Amino acid sequence: MGIAFENQVAAPQLPSRPAYGDNQTGTHLPERAGSLNGVIVPEQPGKNAIEVRGVRKVFGTGENQVAALDTVSVSIRENEFFTLLGPSGCGKTTLLRLIAGFDFPTAGEILLHRQDIAPLPPFKRPVNTVFQSYALFPHMTVAQNIGFGLEMLGKPKAEIEARVAQMLKLVKMEALKARRTSQISGGQQQRVALARALAPQPKVLLLDEPLSALDYKLRKEMQIELKRLQHETGITFIFVTHDQEEALTMSDRIAVMSAGKILQVGTPRDIYDRPAERFVADFIGETNFLPGTVVSKQAGVATVKFAGDATISAGYPEGFDPTGEVTLVVRPEHADLVPDPAKGTIAGTLANIVYFGTDTHYHVKLDGGGENFIVRHQNSRSSPVTFATGAKVGIQFEEDAARVLKD
Amino acid sequence: MAEPRVMDIKDQPGFRTIAVICLLVLYVPVLILMIFSLNSGSLVTHWEGVTLGWYGTAFLNEEFHAAARNTLIISVTATIVSTICATLAAIGMTRVKPWRGLAAAFMVINLPLMVPEIITAVATLSFFALIAGAFGLNFGIGNLILAHTVFCIPFAYMPIRARLEDMDLTLEYAAADLYATPWNAFRRITLPLLVPGIMSGAALAFIVSFDDFTITQLVAGPGQTTLPLYIWNQIRRPMTPEINAISTILLMVSILFVSVSFLIARRRAK
Numbered sequence: 001m002g003i004a005f006e007n008q009v010a011a012p013q014l015p016s017r018p019a020y021g022d023n024q025t026g027t028h029l030p031e032r033a034g035s036l037n038g039v040i041v042p043e044q045p046g047k048n049a050i051e052v053r054g055v056r057k058v059f060g061t062g063e064n065q066v067a068a069l070d071t072v073s074v075s076i077r078e079n080e081f082f083t084l085l086g087p088s089g090c091g092k093t094t095l096l097r098l099i100a101g102f103d104f105p106t107a108g109e110i111l112l113h114r115q116d117i118a119p120l121p122p123f124k125r126p127v128n129t130v131f132q133s134y135a136l137f138p139h140m141t142v143a144q145n146i147g148f149g150l151e152m153l154g155k156p157k158a159e160i161e162a163r164v165a166q167m168l169k170l171v172k173m174e175a176l177k178a179r180r181t182s183q184i185s186g187g188q189q190q191r192v193a194l195a196r197a198l199a200p201q202p203k204v205l206l207l208d209e210p211l212s213a214l215d216y217k218l219r220k221e222m223q224i225e226l227k228r229l230q231h232e233t234g235i236t237f238i239f240v241t242h243d244q245e246e247a248l249t250m251s252d253r254i255a256v257m258s259a260g261k262i263l264q265v266g267t268p269r270d271i272y273d274r275p276a277e278r279f280v281a282d283f284i285g286e287t288n289f290l291p292g293t294v295v296s297k298q299a300g301v302a303t304v305k306f307a308g309d310a311t312i313s314a315g316y317p318e319g320f321d322p323t324g325e326v327t328l329v330v331r332p333e334h335a336d337l338v339p340d341p342a343k344g345t346i347a348g349t350l351a352n353i354v355y356f357g358t359d360t361h362y363h364v365k366l367d368g369g370g371e372n373f374i375v376r377h378q379n380s381r382s383s384p385v386t387f388a389t390g391a392k393v394g395i396q397f398e399e400d401a402a403r404v405l406k407d
Numbered sequence: 408m409a410e411p412r413v414m415d416i417k418d419q420p421g422f423r424t425i426a427v428i429c430l431l432v433l434y435v436p437v438l439i440l441m442i443f444s445l446n447s448g449s450l451v452t453h454w455e456g457v458t459l460g461w462y463g464t465a466f467l468n469e470e471f472h473a474a475a476r477n478t479l480i481i482s483v484t485a486t487i488v489s490t491i492c493a494t495l496a497a498i499g500m501t502r503v504k505p506w507r508g509l510a511a512a513f514m515v516i517n518l519p520l521m522v523p524e525i526i527t528a529v530a531t532l533s534f535f536a537l538i539a540g541a542f543g544l545n546f547g548i549g550n551l552i553l554a555h556t557v558f559c560i561p562f563a564y565m566p567i568r569a570r571l572e573d574m575d576l577t578l579e580y581a582a583a584d585l586y587a588t589p590w591n592a593f594r595r596i597t598l599p600l601l602v603p604g605i606m607s608g609a610a611l612a613f614i615v616s617f618d619d620f621t622i623t624q625l626v627a628g629p630g631q632t633t634l635p636l637y638i639w640n641q642i643r644r645p646m647t648p649e650i651n652a653i654s655t656i657l658l659m660v661s662i663l664f665v666s667v668s669f670l671i672a673r674r675r676a677k
Contacts, residue, residue: 102580122583123592135581139599148595149585200586 048111049204049236050076050099055108055118057094068094070260071108076204076238077253081230083239085247086257087283092240095257096206099238100129112203123152128197129206132213134189136181142192143168143177149200167195170229187218194226198233205230207239211246223250244284248272256280272331276317278405281329288335288373290328294404297322302404304328307346307368314402322404332376334401337362337393344394348373350387362387364395437658444651451646461652471653473630474637480548481623481633482616485555486563489616490609492556493563494601501571502579502597519558527558528622535626547628554626555616562615563608570604571597603671610668614661 057069069091076082084092097103099110101122110118117125128149136145146167150160168174171191176184181192190210197205207226211219227250230237241247247254248268255265256279264276275281278289292306302322305311316322341347351372352363359379363372373395387393416422444462448455465471496516500509519527531554538544546553574597582592620635627636634657641650 100580100584102583122580123586123588127584129581129584131577131581133575133577135575135577137578137581137596148582148587152582152586152588152591196585 047078048075049078049080049113050238051109051111051114052076052095052099053109053111055095055098055105055110057091057098057103058106067260069098069105072260072262073108074255074262074265076236078236079234081227081237081239081250081252083241083247083251083254084257085241085244085254085284087242089259090257091260092242092257093208094260096129096208096238096240099204100127100206101125126200126203127206128200128202128204129208130193130197130210132209134193134210136189136192136196138180138182140181141177142173142179142181142184145181145192146195146199148196153200163199167199170198170232171195186213187222190214190222191225194229198229198235201233202235204236204238207237209241210239211241212243219246226250248284256283258283274315274317274403275329275405278327278329278407281403281405286332286374286376288330288332289371290330290373290402291370292326292328292404294322294324294326302326304402304404307366307370310346312345312397312402314404315400316404317406320404320406326404327407328402329405330373330397330402332361332374333359333378334398335373335375336396336398337364337375337377337387338396339387339391339393341392341394344396346373347392347394350389350391350393353387353389362393364393440651441655441658443648444655446648446651449647451648451651461648462656464649465652465656468649470632470637471634474632474634477548477631478617478633478635481551481555482613484552485559485616486609486613488552488556489559489612490563490567490605493560493567493608493612494605496560497564497568497571498593498597501568516564517561520561524558524621528625531557531622532625545628548631550626550628551623551631551633554622555619558619558622559612559616563612566607566611567601567604570601574600606671607668610664614664617661618657 052072052074055069055072056067059066059068072091072095084095086092094103098105098118101117101120101124105118108118109116112125112127117127137148140148143164147160147164150163155163164177165174168177171194173188173191173195176188181189184192190213193210211222211226214222223246226237226239239247239250248271251268253265253267254271256263256271258279264271264280266274271280271284275284281287282289290306292304292312295303295305295311297303297316300318301313301315303311304314304326306328312328314328337350338344346366346368348364348366350362351365354361354363357379360377362375362377364375366373375395443451443454445457445459446454447458447460496512500513535545535550578596578600579592582596583589587595618635619633620639623633624636624639627633632640634653638650638653638657641653
């Protein structure tokens, strides 16, 4: 492949993405619900596993009040791998705890299959959790841990044993069933925690950053493992993470959260390619921000003047009316370097080259000033063009590369 | 464990000297006491030869039997009752929403640790005397059991509370998440994990009650002589190595208890 991403114009694809990506096609969902700026219209209410309606959660009293969740509404469909993604303190774990029943909302409803579960204590909700710390019972064996939920549900002994055996097989832990949980590794504890939460066949499985304690390789393995488990069990997964790569690779849909609000809900591709706000574009992946001025607009496409005299056509989200000074957003892989500065839409000097193995980042100091513009170039055996630091270069944009976003 | 510590105790000037002095002062008297329990002579200051005879004399001594029986009745009952109270108090103060008076309750429970024991003893004595005078009530050995239970509670409370505070609360959330009612979560998760704390609390309470002298001396009525009181009475007469033998037996019981509770705590903590 040459320096341009020709094949990506027709079929856009994230570079350096793991290859098992059936998360786009492997779902049994009908068309996606429309979602904009966190306002979700449940198109098929009967098919929703969880509906969160106008939920507020305020901690503290008086002047110390903090709204951890500020009127959040979202619908999560059956059999969906749904991810709550955001930086720490954005309210994603609070939302998970409200669904689990460890906390109760200050206002609003949480529906599980159209029944309001918000006032129910956790032990009356058909929802199970995989905790960040795993929270395995240290005085019990692996098998006893997995059987605990069924035992508490009063299932007959034979059924518990059969189900535990099935779960042990599902997470490949048969050999260690008699071990204490302190005698197994972190990755194995993770599997036991999963099996324990899946054993009672919950309607919804909640996962609170379950992979954060694992090392990189194990985390990659468990990501695939989790997708497999979700596929095999058909249970709705609600996954909380601050790791955008994890969210993109595993999820059917993602809700991006910040400061107690849901900013955008959509498929990984929606979120990555058509971010609704500047925060989303900034949080997910790397992004170039360029100041510009709207010259004209029609049918959802604005013509924006930027970097001196350059102009570009840029789409913008529905419900947003860009005027005057705006910010343009361009993904580093949607732009290209050309050796002749005159041939680019904008020009600059190559300030820095950062090699990542799978790809290379070129930091370009723009002639018009401002922050350095980053161009990502996927490495291949046949890369014909090489650039040197200090060289004058031009930057070309792919069609639809730029978007105008709300700040 | 945590980060490695950089200071080596052996580098501290005078450490060895001070350590040796402390060990000598602490243990040499006890060692001498134990050695003289084997003295074949009848003096506790003049060594004559080795015998186990004084232990035989002690075991055949009816007064010693009566004192040991009293001690066991009082200590065991006080240990059980105070450990139950302490466990309930610790749970009520760590596993519920903060309530008004929580800090005050904590103070009240731990007050016996700070009040000079002789004050508690005099107060308890006057209290029982008052009740006896006003209502003609005398609980017999119950007076001692009651007094012991009260001063044992803070000793039992401390390790139990420490264990509860160290415990990962997420475990209880996990139990609730897996359909355990609050009672089941307590019975199946919290209580089993609390056992080492309860054991060391009980052991501590037992030891404190077992060797209590001041309060017992004032509150005990006739026929309620405990082992420490018995030893006290004996040394006012011409002393024989029998006292050393009895003291050594007491010491062994204490050491046994502390070791067992320590071992249980260490095994369970893993």
